[in-house]
C-alpha cells in the first residue's frame with residue numbers, strides 16, 4: 037500500500053460492453069477464425085474498441101475508468117490465462133486461447149455455461165491438483181499502459197480468487213488450491229503497484245449466493261492475505277447480481293478498502309446491521325444525520341462503499357427517488373460512498389441514440405450503457421436527499437396450471453400409435469444453419485432493398501433444404517430449421533403485442549455471438565398465428581413427422597428486458613397464454629409434435645435457495661399453462677441447454693413434457709448420473725454444437741451406450757446438445773450423419789445396452 041491511498045473515485049461502472057457498438061469485435065473475431073485476417077488485425081480492432089470506451093466514459097464525466105474489462109472471448113477464460121490455468125492439452129495448440137474457447141478439430145473446447153442468472157456464458161476453468169499456477173499479467177498490464185498512453189488512469193478488473201475457484205469445474209472442492217491461487221493474485225497486486233495502479237477491482241459475484249462456513253472462511257483467508265501484501269493498489273471487491281448477505285461482515289472484517297454492493301438486487305439491511313453492530317459505542321446508526329457516518333468506527337471504518345444503484349441488468353431509466361434513497365441510507369451507515377452500477381454494463385446495449393425506430397414515449401423511458409454512465413455521474417454529483425422509495429409491485433396470486441392432459445402412459449400409447457417411431461428415434465433441436473445469405477437477406481429486408489415476397493421465397497427454399505437434408509441423412513423426427521427466425525426470442529417478440537425490438541441493441545451472449553433482447557414494455561397478447569404457415573409448409577414436403585417449434589414463456593421473458601411495474605411471474609403468465617394459443621393453432625393445423633423450448637428455465641433460478649422453490653413452482657406452472665391444452669396424441673417436446681440441469685431435474689420432470697432434449701455432451705455427460713428417476717422420454721445430447729468440431733460415429737455410439745446404462749432404451753432419444761444455427765451445412769451433415777449411424781448401430785443390436 038502506498039503511504040497515502042488515493043481516494044476511491046466518486047463515480048464508476050463495474051464494466052462496459054466490449055463487442056462494439058456495431059459488433060466490430062464479432063466481425064473481427066469471425067474474420068480471424070476463418071483465416072481472412074491476421075491476429076494483428078484482431079488486436080488492432082480490440083485496441084480501438086478499448087480506446088473508444090475510455091474516451092467515451094471520460095467524456096461523460098465518469099471518474100473511475102475500469103480496464104481489463106475488454107475480452108477477446110470471455111473474462112473468466114482471461115482469468116484462467118492470467119493465473120496460468122491452461123490445461124496441458126491446449127498448450128500445444130496453434131492458438132491455445134481460442135482452442136480452449138472453441139476447440140479444434142482434434143480437441144474439444146472447455147465447457148461453457150451461464151454466468152450467474154444472466155444470458156452471458158463463460159468458459160469453465162479446469163483447476164485440478166495438477167494445475168501449476170503461474171502469473172501472466174500481460175493482458176491487464178497492456179490495458180493499463182494503453183489507457184495511460186491515451187491519458188487515462190484505470191482500475192484493472194479481474195475475477196476474484198474465490199469466485200474463480202468456485203466457478204471452475206470442481207466448484208467448492210477447488211478451494212483446496214486457494215493458497216496457490218492467492219500466490220498469483222498477491223504477485224499480481226505487486227506488479228500492478230509497481231506499475232503505479234491505484235486501485236484494483238476483484239469481482240466476487242459468487243458471494244451473493246448461499247455459501248458454507250468453509251467458503252466464507254476462504255473469503256476471509258483470501259482477503260486477509262491479499263490485504264497483507266506490502267506494496268499493492270487499493271483493493272475494491274465487487275459483489276454484483278445480488279445481496280452479499282452473510283459474506284458482507286466477513287469481507288468488511290478484512291483489510292479491503294472498498295466493497296461494491298448491488299443495491300438494485302440486494303437490500304440495505306446487511307449494511308444497516310453491520311453499521312449498527314459497529315457503532316455500539318455511538319448509538320444506533322439511524323440516529324445520525326445524513327453525511328455524518330460512522331467513519332473511524334466499526335467494521336466499515338475507513339472503507340468506501342461503492343453503491344451499485346444504477347441497474348446493469350435492466351434498460352429502464354433509474355428511478356431518481358429510489359437511487360437517492362439508497363444513497364442516503366448508505367451515506368448514513370458508512371464513512372465514504374461512491375456511486376456505481378449494480379454490475380457490469382455487459383448485459384445492456386450501448387446507446388439508446390442508436391434506436392431511431394423506437395416510439396418516443398418508450399425511448400424516453402430507456403437507458404442503455406451510455407445513458408447509465410450519465411446517470412451514475414449525475415447521482416454522484418447530486419446533493420444527498422431522501423425521498424421515499426417506490427413501492428414494490430404487488431402481484432395477483434399465480435394462476436394454477438390447467439391440467440387437461442391425460443397421464444403420461446395414456447399419452448405415450450396414443451403418440452406411439454400415431455407416430456410409429458423406431459427405437460432410439462433421432463431428431464435435432466430445431467434450428468439449421470443460419471447461412472450468411474439468410475442473415476444478409478434479413479438485413480436487406482430491414483433496409484428495404486429486398487421485398488417481403490423475395491425474402492419469403494428464400495425462407496421456403498431454406499426449409500426445403502433442411503427437410504431434404506434430414507431425409508437424406510435418415511432422421512426420424514424432422515424440423516423445419518427455423519430459417520425465418522433471427523433469434524428464438526426476438527422472432528416471437530416481433531409477432532406479439534407488448535414488445536418492442538431494437539435495431540442496434542446487441543448484447544454479447546458468448547464469444548462473437550450476440551442477441552438483441554426485445555423490450556417487453558406492455559401487456560402481452562398474440563394478434564394472430566405466428567409459426568403455423570411455416571410448419572404447414574415443412575410438413576407438406578415430407579411424410580416424416582415434423583416438429584412445430586416454439587419458445588417457452590420463461591425463456592421469452594428471461595431473454596427480454598422486462599417491464600418493472602408487474603411481478604415477473606405475472607408477465608410470464610401473460611406470455612404463457614400467448615404460447616398456449618399458438619400451440620392450439622399448430623395442433624389444429626395437424627402438427628403431430630410440438631416442441632416448446634425452455635433453455636432459460638435454470639437461468640432465472642434465484643441464486644439463493646430461499647427463493648428457488650417458489651420460482652420453480654410458478655415457472656413450471658407457466659410452462660404447463662402454455663402446453664397443457666394439447667391433446668394426448670400430440671407429442672410435446674421441450675429442450676433445455678445448460679450443464680447444471682441435474683440441480684433442477686425434478687422441476688424439469690414437472691414440466692410434464694413427453695420428451696425432453698437436454699445438453700449433455702459438452703458437460704461431460706454429467707446429467708446422466710441424475711436421470712435414473714426421470715419419468716418420460718429423454719434425449720441427452722450426443723454432441724456439442726457450440727464447437728465447429730465434428731464428432732465421429734464411434735464417439736456417438738460410446739455416448740449412447742453410456743446413456744443406455746442410465747435409461748431404458750424405450751425412453752431414449754438421440755439428438756445434439758442444442759440447435760444447429762451457428763454451424764455450417766458441411767459440419768451439420770457430417771455430424772448428423774455420424775449421429776444417425778451411431779443410433780443405427782445400437783438399434784441393430786439384439787438388445788441395445
Ligand SMILES: CN1c2c(nc(N)[nH]c2=O)NC[C@@H]1CNc1ccc(C(=O)N[C@@H](CCC(=O)N[C@@H](CCC(=O)N[C@@H](CCC(=O)O)C(=O)O)C(=O)O)C(=O)O)cc1
Nearest residue numbers: 155475476478479522523524525545548549550551595762
Ligand atoms: C440458444 N441460445 C440463445 C440465447 N439467447 C437468445 N436470445 N437466443 C438464443 O438462441 N441464449 C443461450 C443460447 C446461446 N446463445 C446464442 C446467442 C446468439 C447466437 C447467434 O448466432 N446470434 C447471431 C445474431 C445475428 C442476427 O440476429 N442477425 C440478424 C440481423 C441481420 C444482420 O445483422 N445480418 C448480418 C449482417 C448483414 C450482412 O449483410 O451479412 C449479421 O447477422 O451480422 C438476423 O439474422 O436477422 C450472431 O451472429 O451473433 C447464437 C447462440
Ligand SMILES: N[C@@H](CCS)C(=O)O
Nearest residue numbers: 465466467633635759
Ligand atoms: N429450437 C432452438 C433451441 C435453442 S436453445 C434451436 O434449435 O436453436
Ligand SMILES: [Zn+2]
Nearest residue numbers: 635677758759
Ligand atoms: Zn438449446
